[in-house]
Amino acid sequence: MIRLFRSIEGDLDDDIIKVADKIIEDEKQKGHVKLADRLKGILERNVTAHKSFQKKLKPLLPEGTVIPTDKRNNIPLALLIERDNLRHEMVLPKLVETKIQRIEKEYVARERLAHFGLRPRQKILFYGSPGCGKSMSAERIAWNIGLPFLKVRFEAIISSYLGESATNLKKLFESLKSYPCVLLLDEFDFIAKARSSGQDVGEMHRVVNILLNLLEDYEAPGLLIATTNLEGTLDKASFRRFDDIIEIPKPGKEEIVRLLRTTLSSIKVSKIIIWGEIATKMKGFSAALVVKVANDAAKTAVIHNQKIVEKEHLLKAFSENVKYNK
Numbered sequence: 001m002i003r004l005f006r007s008i009e010g011d012l013d014d015d016i017i018k019v020a021d022k023i024i025e026d027e028k029q030k031g032h033v034k035l036a037d038r039l040k041g042i043l044e045r046n047v048t049a050h051k052s053f054q055k056k057l058k059p060l061l062p063e064g065t066v067i068p069t070d071k072r073n074n075i076p077l078a079l080l081i082e083r084d085n086l087r088h089e090m091v092l093p094k095l096v097e098t099k100i101q102r103i104e105k106e107y108v109a110r111e112r113l114a115h116f117g118l119r120p121r122q123k124i125l126f127y128g129s130p131g132c133g134k135s136m137s138a139e140r141i142a143w144n145i146g147l148p149f150l151k152v153r154f155e156a157i158i159s160s161y162l163g164e165s166a167t168n169l170k171k172l173f174e175s176l177k178s179y180p181c182v183l184l185l186d187e188f189d190f191i192a193k194a195r196s197s198g199q200d201v202g203e204m205h206r207v208v209n210i211l212l213n214l215l216e217d218y219e220a221p222g223l224l225i226a227t228t229n230l231e232g233t234l235d236k237a238s239f240r241r242f243d244d245i246i247e248i249p250k251p252g253k254e255e256i257v258r259l260l261r262t263t264l265s266s267i268k269v270s271k272i273i274i275w276g277e278i279a280t281k282m283k284g285f286s287a288a289l290v291v292k293v294a295n296d297a298a299k300t301a302v303i304h305n306q307k308i309v310e311k312e313h314l315l316k317a318f319s320e321n322v323k324y325n326k
């Protein structure tokens with residue numbers, strides 16, 4: 001009976017749990033109080049384990065929430081990325097890590113802050129060279145604070161019909177007021193481009209101005225995160241609308257070593273590799289390229305039926321990828 005109970009899992013109102021409850025009750029009636037208590041303990045653990053597991057998987061939007069769509073094609077204006085698909089294991093220099101943690105801590109402490117008339121950092125801009133973790137930082141924040149993650153779909157927002165892009169943007173921002181989430185405006189540089197191109201491209205120009213106004217008036221319970229590669233081209237008007245602006249730099253030597261080792265953590269690696277030596281060669285690589293080198297090395301080892309990643313595998317992967325280092 002105990003073995004059977006250990007294999008039961010479910011939500012409180014699942015039939016299987018109701019049947020299990022009934023069995024416990026019967027055992028009690030029969031005077032088997034000890035057994036009944038033991039079964040109850042097992043059942044409670046399994047029900048809660050299941051529930052917290054579900055909770056972990058689903059900081060989804062509240063039931064019944066619909067992401068607004070564009071009127072003409074009915075395409076959602078933002079994409080919800082499931083928690084399981086959020087990238088969150090990052091390697092960052094300590095200083096940057098601290099800055100990102102501050103955002104997370106302030107959000108978690110938002111009610112305490114409100115007590116003192118203070119607001120958490122809510123509008124964040126990440127900038128820096130490609131492949132160093134700007135988009136990933138946004139995902140990791142959502143993962144850590146357990147909020148649903150929405151990525152704005154500019155291709156759905158921008159309409160060729162006069163005025164519709166503005167309506168789309170307003171609709172999306174309005175909907176953010178009703179549920180907390182992390183909204184990512186990825187590759188926000190298009191704003192800078194539109195503003196610096198000098199030409200009045202009509203609708204695009206309007207969209208940019210409206211977006212800047214919406215940013216200014218943002219009054220939602222969640223976080224808004226924008227990313228850009230182009231620090232130089234974003235003007236003051238864009239910059240001053242953010243509560244925090246954080247550079248995500250290329251990995252230094254220490255971070256390169258950590259990136260290599262964490263990427264290779266699920267496979268055996270030779271003990272005689274001098275990590276610092278390899279990391280020095282990879283100076284200037286983006287984090288994405290370091291991860292690629294580590295994965296390529298692991299794949300070579302596996303394909304050749306070698307159970308261990310050797311220095312040679314890493315050096316080969318390095319020389320094959322060095323051309324991508326820009």
Ligand SMILES: Nc1ncnc2c1ncn2[C@@H]1O[C@H](COP(=O)(O)OP(=O)(O)OP(=O)(O)O)[C@@H](O)[C@H]1O
Nearest residue numbers: 089090091129130131132133134135136287288291
């Ligand atoms: N700091 C990091 N720690 C761990 N992995 C990283 C880091 N930065 C980048 N990566 C790896 O590189 C990939 C790309 O990262 P990401 O998409 O966040 O880059 P990005 O800065 O947004 O680049 P882009 O400017 O091209 O959009 C990630 O999926 C991950 O594998």
Ligand SMILES: [Mg+2]
Nearest residue numbers: 134135186227
């Ligand atoms: Mg990105």
